[in-house]
Amino acid sequence: MLTGVEFRPVQTRKTFEEAVAQIAERVRHGELRVGDRLPSERLVAEQMGISRPTLREAVRVLVKAGVLEVRPGSAGGMFVVGDVVPRELVHRTQQLRLGEIGGVLEARRLFEPRVAQLAAAYATEDDFAALEETIERQRALLRDDRMPQSAEDRFLQLDLQFHLGIASATRNRSIMKLMRSLLRDLEIARDMTLHEPLAPAWSVEVHERTLAAIRSGDLDRVEAVMDEHLGGLERTWERESGRSMVRPVPEFLRPVADRG
Structure with missing residues (x-):
């Protein structure tokens, strides 16, 4: 299926790396799925504002990683053949410092x-069904006693897709754009959660409660579960980095349970 996905102009000097990152990001977020055909090489290069040879180099990396396949002929083009982006490929293009x-x-x-x-x-109801499907796919990965690396990568991608699914339910394109940017910057911190015992199981459980709260329409209930949800990653980052917030946290930013 030819996808209508669009790409943004490359804004750094690392044009090759950012081209890889943009395509990989769309796969990780579930916006490009197995079987989808990307727009033409000419159009993707124009959208990114890069040369076609630079785009070809980026595509070669993604082909080698098992994410894309280039097929010749009039019905050919660039196709998505893998829905898991190797974590080392994401980290190679990650510029955010710890x-x-x-x-x-x-x-x-x-x-x-x-x-x-x-x-x-x-x-x-379509939004709820999509979120439930993402949770079920995460739950299926927990059936193995020990996750292989590929399953961990898939689990993290599903986690990203759950949060993007919530943003999509707002019907607000600006919110979706901001959420994509935020999740890009959280890649390193999200990987840390899998170093903690039972973190994947907790993630599935809190996703289930988050969906139930959103479905209920009770805004206080949504606030409470999101407070717990965000707090898990915040505490993990503090343990893994050995740091805490570099400045006093205003009262309105503190977790509800910590407020006087």
Whole structure:
């Protein structure tokens, strides 16, 4: 299926790396799925504002990683053949420094609970079904006693897709754009969660409760579960990095349970 996905102009000097990252990101977020055909090489290069030879080099990397396949002929083109992007490929293009993650987590606490509350107001049964499907796919990965690397990568991608699904339910393109940017910057911190015992099981359980709260339309219930949801990654980052927030946290940003 020819996808209508569009790409943004490359804005760094690392044109090759960003071209790889943009295509990989769309696969990780579920916007490009197995069987989808990308727009033509000419159109993708124009959208990114890069040369076609540079795009071809990026495509070769993704072909080698098992994500894309280039097929010749009039019915050919660039096709998605793998729905899991190797984590090392994501990290190679990740430019966020570890010390900056605290600021990203702070921004997330301001933004994402409000997104979930807006989703509670606008979500449809189709949105709920899509979120439930993502949770079920995560749950299926927990049936093995020990996740192989490929399953961990898939689990993280499904986690990203769950949060994007909530943003999509708001019916607001600006919110979707902001959520994509936020999740890109959280890649390193999200990987840390799988180093913690039982973190994947907890993630599935909190996703189930998040979906139930959004479905209920109870904004206080949404606030409470999102507070717990975001707090898990914040505490993991503090343990893994050995750091805490670099400045005093305002009262309105503190987890509800910590407020006096």
